[in-house]
Amino acid sequence: MSGDEERSPCKERPEDKTDPGASRHGNFMNYYQFHPAEERRVRQLPCGVWRSAHPDRKYVGLDVGCNAGDLTFVLHDFLETALSADQPKEIRLLGVDLDPILIERARERNPRPDRIIFECLDFLAEDCNRTLDEQLRRFEKSRFDVVFCFSVTMWIHLNHGDEGLVEFLRKACSVADMIVIEPQLWKCYRNASRRLRRSKGEDFPLLKTLKLTGDPAGHIDRILTEFCNFQRVTVTENNEWKRRLLIYART
Numbered sequence: 626m627s628g629d630e631e632r633s634p635c636k637e638r639p640e641d642k643t644d645p646g647a648s649r650h651g652n653f654m655n656y657y658q659f660h661p662a663e664e665r666r667v668r669q670l671p672c673g674v675w676r677s678a679h680p681d682r683k684y685v686g687l688d689v690g691c692n693a694g695d696l697t698f699v700l701h702d703f704l705e706t707a708l709s710a711d712q713p714k715e716i717r718l719l720g721v722d723l724d725p726i727l728i729e730r731a732r733e734r735n736p737r738p739d740r741i742i743f744e745c746l747d748f749l750a751e752d753c754n755r756t757l758d759e760q761l762r763r764f765e766k767s768r769f770d771v772v773f774c775f776s777v778t779m780w781i782h783l784n785h786g787d788e789g790l791v792e793f794l795r796k797a798c799s800v801a802d803m804i805v806i807e808p809q810l811w812k813c814y815r816n817a818s819r820r821l822r823r824s825k826g827e828d829f830p831l832l833k834t835l836k837l838t839g840d841p842a843g844h845i846d847r848i849l850t851e852f853c854n855f856q857r858v859t860v861t862e863n864n865e866w867k868r869r870l871l872i873y874a875r876t
């Protein structure tokens with residue numbers, strides 16, 4: 626991937642049989658080389674909205690599709706600062722990703738193993754529930770205070786179809802008091818498909834069956850508010866990728 630792709634992650638590349646940006650699940654190995662996780666990924670997050678249902682307990686977050694963990698590390702530091710003003714408390718984060726190599730990397734590079742842990746899990750798989758329940762019990766919580774889903778919904782949608790996207794959001798909401806979603810734009814879907822076809826000679830089989838097309842953020846908003854009973858807290862401005870953060874809370 627080139628430096629240009631950092632500013633435009635969905636940009637089409639010339640035909641390249643070994644395109645490292647061609648992926649089935651978004652499990653890019655060098656993602657953070659091209660999409661640095663520092664400040665500008667979390668700059669859009671507001672500060673005053675991170676309420677906890679249990680102000681006396683630790684603040685616990687889940688990062689779904691955490692890749693090699695870089696953004697999870699930054700989110701930990703962000704929450705520490707954001708919460709310090711009105712409700713100082715210890716933060717615990719669980720990062721999950723379906724790729725075992727990425728999780729291994731995240732564990733090796735974890736600067737706060739006392740506060741951040743990583744598990745290799747397919748969020749839609751059955752055994753994921755058991756692990757999430759175990760972790761919540763450890764934290765003495767029934768739900769996560771916040772669930773982050775940064776740049777993961779497109780991969781779920783492409784691989785599991787419209788129903789899979791709804792299932793994913795329902796499941797994320799079922800374990801969350803708040804949810805933060807950074808949806809990819811529709812043009813990213815087309816580019817992901819094109820790159821997979823060119824590089825691997827295969828496509829996402831469910832792409833042609835999708836009905837929730839054109840405006841992923843709009844569809845996600847409707848699913849969260851109409852099917853998951855969450856209410857919109859805020860939608861941020863576009864970042865430099867033209868992606869917004871959608872923030873919702875349990876009603």
Ligand SMILES: C[S@@+](CC[C@H](N)C(=O)[O-])C[C@H]1O[C@@H](n2cnc3c(N)ncnc32)[C@H](O)[C@@H]1O
Pocket residue numbers: 650651652653656662689690691692693696721722723724727746747748749774775776777780781
């Ligand atoms: C494009 S990366 C985004 C990484 C990170 N969230 C960020 O925005 O910096 C998408 C990640 O989602 C993961 N992923 C895709 N489908 C998943 C699933 N069903 N369960 C868990 N992780 C998944 C991929 O392995 C990949 O690491």
